Amino acid sequence: MSIYHSPENFINRELSLIEFNQRVLEEAQDTSHPLFERLKFESIVSSNLDEFFMIRVGSLSDQIAAKFNKPDAAGLTPIEQMAKISMRVHKLVYDQLNCYNRSLKIALKKENILFLKSKELNEKQCQYIKEYYLKNIYPVLTPMVVDQSRPFPLILNRSLNIGLLLQESKDTNEYTFATIQVPSVLERIIEVPYDNGKAFVFLEDIIKMNLNSLFTSHKIVASSCYRITRNADLTLDEEGAEDLLEAIEESLKQRKWGNAVRLEFESGIDERLLNILEEELEISKDQEYEINGPIDLTFLMKLIKKIGYKNLEYTPMKPQLPYEFLKAKNIFEAISQKDILLHHPYESFDPIIDLVKQAAVDPNVLAIKQTLYRVSGNSPIIKALIKAAEQGKQVTVLVELKARFDEENNILWAKRLEESGCHVIYGLIGLKTHCKILLVVRREQTGIKRYVHLGTGNYNDVTAKLYTDLGLLTTNPYLGSDASAIFNMLSGHSHPTDLYKLSLAPLNLRERFLYMISQETKNANMGKAAKIVAKMNSLVDTEIIEALYKASSAGVNIDLIVRGVCCLRPGIPGISENISVRSIVGRLLEHSRIYYFYNDGNETIYLSSADWMNRNLDRRVELLFPVEDKAALFKIKEILDISLSDTVKTRILNTDGTYTRINRRGKENIDSQKIFYNIAMKNNYEEQAQLQYNKEYWIENGFKPRLAHSIE
Template identity: 60%
Template sequence: MENKYDNFINRELSWLEFNERVLEEASDITNPLLERLNFLSIVSSNLDEFFMVRVASLIEQVQANFEKVDFAGLSASEQVKRITIRVHQMVQKQYSVYMELNSQLKNVNIFILKPKNLNENQVEFVRTYFHKNVYPVLTPMVVDSSRPFPLIMNKSLNIALFIDGMEDEEAIFATVQVPSVLDRLIELPMDKGDEKAYILLEDIIKMNISDVFRGHNIKNMACYRITRNADLSIDEEGAEDLLEAIEQSVKNRKWGEAIRIEIEYDMDNALIGILKEELETSLGEFYSIKGPIDITFLSKLNSLIHIESLKYPNYNPVPIPEFISAPNVFSAIAKQDILVHHPYQSFSCVVDLVKIAARDPKVLAIKQTLYRVSGNSPIVKALMEAAENGKQVTVLVELKARFDEENNIIWAKRLEKAGCHVIYGLLGLKTHGKILLIVRNEYDGIKRYVHMGTGNYNDVTANFYTDMGLFTANPYIGEDASALFNMLSGYSTIDEMNKLYIAPTGLRKKFISLIKREETNATKGKKGHIIVKINSLVDKEIIEALYKASKAGVKIQCIVRGICCLRPGVTSVSENITVTSIVGRFLEHSRVFYFYNDGEEAIYLSSADWMNRNLDRRVEIMFPIEEEQNRNKIKHYLDVCLSDNVKARTLKSDGTYVRAICKENDEKLNSQEYFAKKAIKQVKKAKKHEKEQKFTPITSY
């Protein structure tokens, strides 16, 4: 009898396979050296969030004796065991790669030095730097009968040590936090001008630790770092002021339960014993690190070192061809739906639209959802300017966007102060949909302009996340956008819309019906074909619908960047399903859905992945691509992604991934490089066409 769990891959183990693919990019010799170091940094930051949220949740389940299994048949305790084994393997490989890349840095005259490698001049520099910049910031904490073990902040780097006690007393435990307010990489003076050398801040502190504990001998010392449970738990119904409740919860995040303790590999056993006892953790939660703890600092090397050959070739996003020759943005959008593809095409088109709308006397109102924005967001500034110019500005700021809560709280307060109507979404739901509505008074009456996208209104991440967006003046979509904002502000409910599909009210049902339609057509002997490009495929109902469609003969091609719980290639279950993952220079983030529909192809973009949270616990938007030119662009886009034989990996039925095979005579296709070159060609063509239009000679009267 078939085991009902065999057809699914555990979510957490699948995520770890995604992080392994990022680690593979750090090992890939075809990537420039500094970019490989950046991938190593991403592996570390990914693991931080994974432990703070996913592993923390599993440990809470274990502590509550919740032993119900997931759809892959694993209980919380079994998942924690497997995760621990897998992460120990991953970290060991990560630091092996780090040592290799550190060696390669030396070959290009870049050095990350240890104290023993410093010359006299550098030792003197470090001593001066310590006393001038570091010593005033340090707060040494001693643990004895009158001073309890201090609260160690989440993700802070610390030095644990034993100092001699007074007279015959036992050694005393002390801890010093490496100040996060100071740079971790400190540049050292070098004799040769073409050489760069750095030392880590913790090594500077270690070299001068005797000055921190004057009169005591230092017996042992080693670095450690704690990752804490950082998942926010907020009773929204009980919170009179959601803004205030989230502000408090963000502060509490620093002190959640310890989930993982990273220690230097040669830390004294007695020091480990104290950490284990005081943090109430098991030895399995300790990760012995043979190298610097927390190598997220490696990403800084990209901005510190200006050697272009060690980085990806510079790529500047290009303008949108449709906007180049148009009199203004509104006339361009009114003429046709405009599909944009970031970061190949510039995100400034979205920023500029909001800026222009803020100053346009014909614009009456601007409404926008904000999930994640940059720290210096030009969009938020434009919305504030619009309100100050007397326009009706409504902004939904999602306060519950994980790890962006603090930033969003700051913007929410500023927007309110500028006169914007700020709303925080619906009770119990995150608003993850990306939509902008501009209401304009034109000569023939009120007209609505809408932008919708697969990614956030963040001008910084738009430079390295691949996303798609649509500008439209379609009156039906404009009407839907108004209805959606009325729902979000609490004035109405949504029954059915003209063009848009919204979670949690109807999006799941729509996806199931689209899959089922392909299944029905295949059952009738017709062609059935589904292509999806998403970040995560986790939802059990969706996966089971895909399995049914596969059994009926539907060809299903999934491009899933991250987690995939669907198991492809299983006999009599998913033989017609393939899963591809692309990990490259840019973070694949767009959500695209294609259904053959007996030749009447249905194509959609969405803010939603195929996850329970997206379909049931978030406000998400899916919108159709209707104009033929744009539909062809998306079909071509999917074809190219599926043809990638450089950065693509294929998911095997055992849950592991293998690189796409590029045969000797095959032309190499890196989809991201292809789209970058294509965008440049398109804009050159548009500029040439504009020039020809402006200088067309008069041939007759």
């Protein structure tokens, strides 16, 4: 066995993911953020943990049930992983609730935003709640009693519920269990009259105040809120499915009823009530989480939208429109002049939307082809594609139906596109199509011309304002030819064996990465300068990690910027002491994938939709594309340099798998995301373009500028 392959050299994937959520929680704890921004981070921790339990813990549960005992790269069996996860998540949840109770709630109170319990309500508020309950809540509730004729109900995944113990008469010691689902169709927080600001009461508290109206013939002995999370790791037989769309629609129904993998319950729950839930849900003690506060803090995100205190949020960023688009007559002219690299969200996502919109109505455009992985709920791109199809253009769209938790949204859009006349491809069997590529074929005087967009992020106008990504607009004929070959592969059964510029997973992307890493290793062994800088979301693939270890051992200097999961363990003597790993977690979600290789002085930079994970390299359709334009290369090197210089939002990965902030003593405060935005604002593209336009307009209309000293 290779010295690089030892389990001690790897960090467990699940524990690394929990550490990422710890970094998100640190942002909620950071009082330098505006209050509502802190609430967002607190909410994100909860939604991230929901997904973690549904998918990652759900998968481990399946492995344990199947008696699968093979250890992971870090040497941990599924049972060992589950034990470590439970211990670490319990600590994380404790810290999260501390942040809410001891910091966020107090800060909200200072802004006169209150969450009131029943004992804190005045007479006017009580009367308001009574009327609100009878009019809006009571008609929706469905109390369910468990007895000999009514079995324990199926509790919906991630639904909030109230469990009760009922006693029929004082003369009996027998208790009956009942449960009420807190209706998700109603608002979770109800505003009540309050003269000095905003006051809210939780929906579950209002229901608990009125339980006697639901159980008139029983004495309520105990009541507590609880919530379960179910295994939602879908298994889909794609090979045996005659209709992939139908198969996915059916599998989505299963997600609601998987085995319970987590039980959250209100602090102070009656032990008898808890025992019933444990028995009926088949939950063990280490899967239980006692919540000292509101269950499910994702309501904080809705609170922000509900009350809209803009002074407690960051001022929205105004993405800048690059000068190239403002000085050109149309988007086709702009892209024809030179490659254009866009850095979102500092630079606007609008040019990509405009490319599809203009292509839809341009009589010279013959075809539009695009992959869609995650799109917004009201996507302007899809509307433009529908319009293009209705205009009679050839429109081909690959809609990835297997995009996790976006399946239902994508199914709806796929049907809409198909109805309008688009050729819709529902992904490929056994593979997720994760690449981001758009091709517009246009007839021009010189012949057929191909306009291509390649990106690191989704064609989603909403997340394009929240995620940092890079996109390249080009008319490079080699990339255009490759794009056509890729779409022919996706829509038919051809294999693009002779691509000019692009590398494609699962065909040769892994090999390209390994080759580039090995070249740096070879150069280092020859005494030449060697360097790798890579920025990505996750680093999990063991073959890539071992290649990096080998490169580090040869003396290659390796700087990694990994926002989320990182299974590589830096700082191991003789193995990874030349590797540094940092994670940037801030206002925006770092999402771009950049791969830089010194290449013996012939610096090579690639952008990609792929992380260094085995799923990206082996089980997805992904693209890696080179950046060759000099201005674009300079721009990306600047992005990497500034990111590596960040001292404010960077955490450094230690050898033991923990992360620590940079010691800023004596160092300049550098917040990379703020710097990127300031650079975009400093360029002030729009004002520059307007001045240039005015100048050209005046000259065209006979104005002749003269020097001041020549004026008589």
